Amino acid sequence: MTGTRTPAALVLEDGRIFRGTAYGAQGSTLGEVVFCTGMTGYQETLTDPSYRRQIVVQTAPQIGNTGWNDEDDESKRIWVAGYVVRDPARSPSSWRATRSLDDELQAQGIVGISDVDTRTLTRHIREHGAMRAGVFSGDGLAGPDEMIEAVTASPAMAGADLAGEVTTAKPYVVPAAGQARFRVAALDLGIKSNTPRRMAERGIEVHVLPASSTVDDLLAVEADGVFLSNGPGDPQTQDHATELTKSVLEREIPLFGICFGNQILGRALGLGTYKMRYGHRGLNIPVIDAATGRVAITAQNHGFALEGEPGQRFESPFGAAQISHHCPNDDTVEGVRCLDVPAFSVQYHPEAAAGPHDADPLFDEFVSLMEARN
Numbered sequence: 013m014t015g016t017r018t019p020a021a022l023v024l025e026d027g028r029i030f031r032g033t034a035y036g037a038q039g040s041t042l043g044e045v046v047f048c049t050g051m052t053g054y055q056e057t058l059t060d061p062s063y064r065r066q067i068v069v070q071t072a073p074q075i076g077n078t079g080w081n082d083e084d085d086e087s088k089r090i091w092v093a094g095y096v097v098r099d100p101a102r103s104p105s106s107w108r109a110t111r112s113l114d115d116e117l118q119a120q121g122i123v124g125i126s127d128v129d130t131r132t133l134t135r136h137i138r139e140h141g142a143m144r145a146g147v148f149s150g151d152g153l154a155g156p157d158e159m160i161e162a163v164t165a166s167p168a169m170a171g172a173d174l175a176g177e178v179t180t181a182k183p184y185v186v187p188a189a190g191q192a193r194f195r196v197a198a199l200d201l202g203i204k205s206n207t208p209r210r211m212a213e214r215g216i217e218v219h220v221l222p223a224s225s226t227v228d229d230l231l232a233v234e235a236d237g238v239f240l241s242n243g244p245g246d247p248q249t250q251d252h253a254t255e256l257t258k259s260v261l262e263r264e265i266p267l268f269g270i271c272f273g274n275q276i277l278g279r280a281l282g283l284g285t286y287k288m289r290y291g292h293r294g295l296n297i298p299v300i301d302a303a304t305g306r307v308a309i310t311a312q313n314h315g316f317a318l319e320g321e322p323g324q325r326f327e328s329p330f331g332a333a334q335i336s337h338h339c340p341n342d343d344t345v346e347g348v349r350c351l352d353v354p355a356f357s358v359q360y361h362p363e364a365a366a367g368p369h370d371a372d373p374l375f376d377e378f379v380s381l382m383e384a385r386n
C-alpha cells in the first residue's frame with residue numbers, strides 16, 4: 013500500500029465518530045457494530061454467515077498477515093457488512109495465500125476502515141452495547157449529521173429476520189467420508205462448511221436443507237437425526253424453525269443444535285431469549301458443563317442468548333430439560349439438554365473454524381444418540 017491515504021469514518025448511532033483510512037472497497041455500509049476477540053481466523057470470521065448485517069471490529073491489532081487463501085472459506089462469500097481493523101498487513105505472507113485480504117475485500121465489495129483505535133472502540137461497545145453503525149469512505153463520506161442520520165435510519169438487529177438471506181436455495185448432500193452409517197437432515201439457517209465436514213468424517217451423510225423447508229421436506233430425508241445450524245439475526249423471528257423443531261421432538265428423532273440452533277431448541281422448549289449487551293465473539297470463551305463441572309474453551313459468535321440459570325432443571329412440553337452449559341464470565345446460558353427426548357444443543361461452535369477443538373466430542377455425542385435409537 014503506497015501513496016495516498018483515503019479518509020474513512022466509522023459512525024456509531026450514539027453520535028461517536030472514529031476517523032481512519034479506507035480499507036477494502038470504498039463507499040458506505042450500515043450494520044450492527046460488534047467486536048471479535050479472535051487472534052486468528054479472520055478468513056473464517058468474514059465468511060461466517062452469522063455475521064450477516066454486522067460490522068466486525070477485530071480486537072487483534074494486526075489483521076491480514078497471512079493474506080487470503082482458497083481453502084479456509086466457511087461459505088461461498090464474505091458476509092460481514094463492514095470491517096474495522098487497526099493495522100492491516102502491508103506485505104502478507106503465507107504459502108497458502110493467493111491474494112491479500114485487502115484485495116479480497118475490494119473484489120467482494122466489502123467496505124472497511126483501518127487505522128482505528130480499536131481498543132477505545134471496543135471499550136465503548138463494551139460499555140454502551142453493540143449498536144447500529146456505518147462505515148463511510150470515498151463517495152460515501154459525508155458530513156457528520158448526514159452520516160449519523162443514515163445510521164439511525166437503518167434497521168436494528170433486534171427483530172431482524174436474516175436466515176432466509178443466507179440459507180441455501182436448494183437442498184444438497186455432503187457425502188460421508190467412507191461408509192455412510194447415518195443420515196442427518198441439517199436445517200441451513202447460515203451453516204458453516206466445516207460443520208457438515210465434521211459430521212461427514214464420522215460417517216454421517218448430511219442432507220443440507222433450505223431454511224424454508226417444511227416438516228414433510230424434513231421427514232422425506234428419512235434421517236437418523238436432525239441438525240439445527242448457526243445463523244444470523246434475532247431468534248425471536250424463527251417461528252418456522254421453532255415449529256419444525258417441535259415436530260422433530262414430538263417424533264423423538266435425535267436432534268443437535270448449535271448457536272442459533274441452541275436458541276431455537278430453547279424456544280421450542282418454552283425458554284425466552286434476549287439480546288445481550290455486546291455478545292460473545294471470539295475463540296477462547298470458557299463454558300462449564302453442569303453435569304461434569306468441566307470447562308471447555310470454545311469458539312463463539314452470538315449476540316442473543318436464552319433465558320435460564322446455570323444448571324437449572326425445568327419442565328418443557330417435551331418433558332424434563334436442563335440448562336446444561338453456562339459461561340462462567342457472565343452466567344449466560346451456553347447449552348440445553350432434554351432429559352426425556354434425545355435432543356441437546358450448545359450456544360458455541362464445536363466445528364471450531366477457527367477455534368479450539370475442546371467441543372469436538374459433541375459431534376460424537378450426536379452420533380451416540382443416533383446409535384441408541386437404531
Ligand SMILES: NC(=O)CC[C@H](N)C(=O)O
Nearest residue numbers: 062242243271272315316
Ligand atoms: N452464530 C450464531 O448462530 C448466532 C445466533 C444469533 N444470530 C445471535 O447472534 O445470537
